[in-house]
Amino acid sequence: MRIACVHIPRFAVEAERLRRKDIGARLVLIGEGTVLDCSLGAEAMKVSRGMRMSEAIGLCPRATVLPPDTPYYERLFNEALDLLETLSPHVQSAEPGTAFVALDGLQSPEARVAEDIIAGLHRRLSLMPSVGLATGKFTARVAATNTRPGTVRAIVKGEESAFLAPLPVDHLPAADAMRWRLGMLGIGSIGEFARLPTGAVQAQFGSEGVRCWDLARGIDKEPLVARLREETVVRRLQMPALAVTLDAILIGIEKLVHATYAVLPGGRWVRKAVIRGSFDGGGSWELAVPFREALSDPRNAWFAIKTAIARHPPERPLEELEVELIGLSGESGKQASMFEGKGKLWRQVEEAVRQLEAQQSDAVLGKVIALDPSSRIPERRAALADFESK
């Protein structure tokens, strides 16, 4: 299957540059405790993703440090995916900044589709991707990450292993332990790894090694799994004044929840709500509230949402609010609890307790109850209650 891998390098940094003209060409670090993403200049100063932020700042002290705004990056990337779906019906999202597009069955030649992808993302979203074309996702991804943004690298069918051979083994989807061992064995390139006998690879690295070995030889059977488009309903509210207090935010969200339910098609139930807000001065807040069972009454939904917000309130004043209802269904179903006598396992436990009590009248059986699991004081987190069999 011919696949195009669309790769937008340093996606989070590019996303921030789109909305913050003030950072221009400055060095950028995004993250809190660790580095989520960094600009090319920071990479050149030996900063890497996952590095501790304090270490990264030490390497480039003049960099602009930004907190990650994951909801915004996801929204922007979803817009990119929507655009890709206008070119092919099968699009898979890998991680923000990387997607796979199925090319089989399209009318246009693949090179033309690749050019349309680059032109479309650049013109519509001001993003500059690189595109790798290959038979299989792995080779397409490696091709995309090894070519400059704005260009296409096509690997002809049958030439995958020749293309991969000189590249470092770091491209293989291997765990750190396997990479370390490959380094200790002096295997630096994908070609060197591909030349190892399959039995030795299996013996040393197990199934992970065999999968990497297949990929190194250009054998990639992993299918492209197109993303599912969920039916959703979204409503936004621009606050008349900056919502500083939690009360004001709650009033706004309650109005939005009722307004969003009002436009639901008749007889629809909702399984999840996502509440979003834009902070004054940039950044965003997002809270996903899955319902225990699908809800058709906005008052019940509001109760669940209000409870969730009380636990995770926004940390700064908000100027815009959004409510998205997800998982629309035609009916509701109650989720049975394993610990209320309905689960098979629980019935077995109860039977075991009855047997034990019959054999030993002074048996002491207890049930652990979570009191305050997140308490900083360990003895406040859980307690042991008497077990009461029915």
Place this chain on the structure above:
Amino acid sequence: MPPATRRLRSLNTPRRVTVEAGSDGRPVSVALSGRRFAIEDHRETWRIDDEWWRPKLVSRLYWRVVTEDGRSLDLYRDLVSGDWFRQAYGA
């Protein structure tokens, strides 16, 4: 048959231990089951102050230590009473 009265017992209650501390307050050795074990490594220390509005406030300085026989222990010094306790804090 259910018991007549329901009982609720705390789990992971702190256990008093005898600890010898250095001049800088770091635990140097701990007595476990009547035997004294030297502390070989101090992995981490953290302090919790809580329930300050109650008459019996909580103020503890925890230490995650490794003893000479390789055991990893969580110890804390109650900063109100000055006593040492052993209590698993979490992962």
